[in-house]
Amino acid sequence: MGRPHQRLFVHALYLLLTVAIGGAHAAPSTSDGRHLYEPCVVCHQPNAWGTPDGAIPNLAGQQKRYLEKQFAVFRSGARVDTAMQIVAAHQAFGNQHDIAALASYLSGLDPNPSPAQGAGQHLRVGQELYAHICAACHGIDGRGEPANRVPRIAGQHYPYLRRQIEAAANLHKDLAPPEMTSALRGMRPQEKDALADYISRLGDSNALLDSNRPGAGNYEAPDSR
Ligand code: HEC
Numbered sequence: 001m002g003r004p005h006q007r008l009f010v011h012a013l014y015l016l017l018t019v020a021i022g023g024a025h026a027a028p029s030t031s032d033g034r035h036l037y038e039p040c041v042v043c044h045q046p047n048a049w050g051t052p053d054g055a056i057p058n059l060a061g062q063q064k065r066y067l068e069k070q071f072a073v074f075r076s077g078a079r080v081d082t083a084m085q086i087v088a089a090h091q092a093f094g095n096q097h098d099i100a101a102l103a104s105y106l107s108g109l110d111p112n113p114s115p116a117q118g119a120g121q122h123l124r125v126g127q128e129l130y131a132h133i134c135a136a137c138h139g140i141d142g143r144g145e146p147a148n149r150v151p152r153i154a155g156q157h158y159p160y161l162r163r164q165i166e167a168a169a170n171l172h173k174d175l176a177p178p179e180m181t182s183a184l185r186g187m188r189p190q191e192k193d194a195l196a197d198y199i200s201r202l203g204d205s206n207a208l209l210d211s212n213r214p215g216a217g218n219y220e221a222p223d224s225r
C-alpha cells in the first residue's frame, strides 16, 4: 500500500464512499439495501452484473450468506483485494444489520442473462469435470447452497471464473477433502478453461445441448495420465 498512486486511489475511494453513504453520522435509513448499494455501482454496475472483462464479479442473485461472509473476509484481510478491503473496512459497513440488508438486496436481484463466455470448444470436458468434482456442492445448476454459504457460480463472467479456478485449490482448501484440492492443483490449463466456460453458460439451457456436439471435447480423464 506504499506507492503514491495506490494512496491516491485509497483516498478517492474513501471519499466516494463517504459522500455516497453520508459518512458516520448519516440519517438512520441505512438498512435500505438499495441505498447501501449506491457506492458499489461505480464498479459493480447498476444491475450488479459486474464487468465482462472479469475484473468485477456479478453479485446479482448471489447467495446471501456467501455475500455476508465475503464482506467479513475482505474486512479481516483473509481475502485480499485492495478495492474491496477499503470498501469493507469503511465505517459505513461496520454494522452487521447493514451488511445483511445489502446482501438481501443483492441476492434478490436477477442474475446476468448474458455473462461473458469462453470459446465454447470443450464444453463436454467442462461438463464432465463439473459433474464429478463441483456439482456436489455448487449444485448441478451452479446456483450454490444458501445454508452452507456455497456461492452461486452459474452465469458469472468467464474471465472472473477462470481467475477464481486458478486459485481454486487454495480457495477450497478448508472446505474440500485433500484429494479434491490436489486434483484442482493438477488440472491442466485447458481443463480449467473448459470448466470456467461451462460454468459461465450454466444459466443458459443451450449449454447442455452444445456439449452433445460430436467431437466437442477430446477429453482424457486426469487420472488416466
Ligand atoms: C473500486 C471498485 C469496487 C467498489 C466500489 C466495490 N467493489 Fe466489490 N469488488 C471489486 C473487485 C475488483 C472485486 C473482485 C475481487 C477479487 O477478484 O477477489 C469485488 C468483489 C466483491 C465481492 C465478492 C464477490 C464474489 O463472488 O466472491 C463482493 C461480495 C463485493 N465485491 C461487494 C461489494 C459491495 C456490496 C460494494 C459496495 C458497498 C462493493 N463491492 C464495492 C471492486 C469494487
Ligand code: HEC
Binding pocket: 057, 069, 129, 130, 133, 134, 135, 136, 137, 138, 148, 149, 150, 151, 152, 153, 161, 164, 165, 168, 171, 172, 175, 176, 177, 180, 184, 195
Ligand atoms: C466441498 C464443497 C465444494 C466443492 C466440491 C467445490 N466448491 Fe467451489 N466453493 C465452495 C464454497 C463453500 C465456496 C466459498 C468459499 C468462501 O466462502 O470463500 C466456493 C467458492 C468457489 C468459487 C468462488 C466464487 C466467487 O464468486 O468468487 C468458485 C469459482 C468455485 N468455488 C468453483 C468451484 C469449482 C469449479 C469446483 C469444482 C472443480 C468447486 N468449486 C468445487 C464449495 C465447494
